[in-house]
Amino acid sequence: MDLAGFVEQVVTGLGYELVDVEMSPRARLLRVLIDVPRGITVDDCATVSNQLTRVFEVENIDYDRLEVSSPGLDRPLKKAADFERFAGETIQLRTHLPLNNGNQRNFSGVLKGFADGKVLLAQDAGVLEIPLEEVEKARLVPQF
Incomplete structure (x- = not known):
């Protein structure tokens, strides 16, 4: 399964842009960076986190911790x-x-x-x- 593609589908479905997905194999941390032109709020992060948690449970995606945040001022450029x-x-x-x-x-x-x-x-x-x-x-x- 292409985890980044899967996460992007969920995030864009909620109206956000997926900036990056990082998975640390050891700590089993899944970090998702989202953006939207008006800027990201804590409520945006909570919305995406809740939706991803539900979808991951249904799809049996195994992780220990999910972190959803804005890309910050030093935003990565990927695409x-x-x-x-x-x-x-x-x-x-x-x-x-x-x-x-x-x-x-x-x-x-x-x-x-x-x-x-x-x-x-x-x-x-x-x-x-x-x-x-x-x-x-x-x-x-x-x-x-």
Whole structure:
């Protein structure tokens, strides 16, 4: 069973966006990050948690603890739509392998968007085009 796909179906059915699903094998913690344009409240988390608990019981999905929360100010960026939506924001990004025949895997800069399967990241040296499949992890950098 594709747990992330299953959780996404339940979460989107309730009117929220699934940002991420993490399952820690040892602690058996299931962490679900949700979002909605107006922002997430405690009541939103409770609604999703209650629904997932009921569905997991019916589907016999085994876990010890369920945690539902907002993605926070340093929201992870996973999908192409995330990179389009947060264009203009400062991000940190790590690739699976070093890029451009160098040894650099960590990048930061202003997200310029997403085009032709590539994340566009503006840095002092110019705009980097990083293929989405090369992105290991990307997060917003909160500006205070």
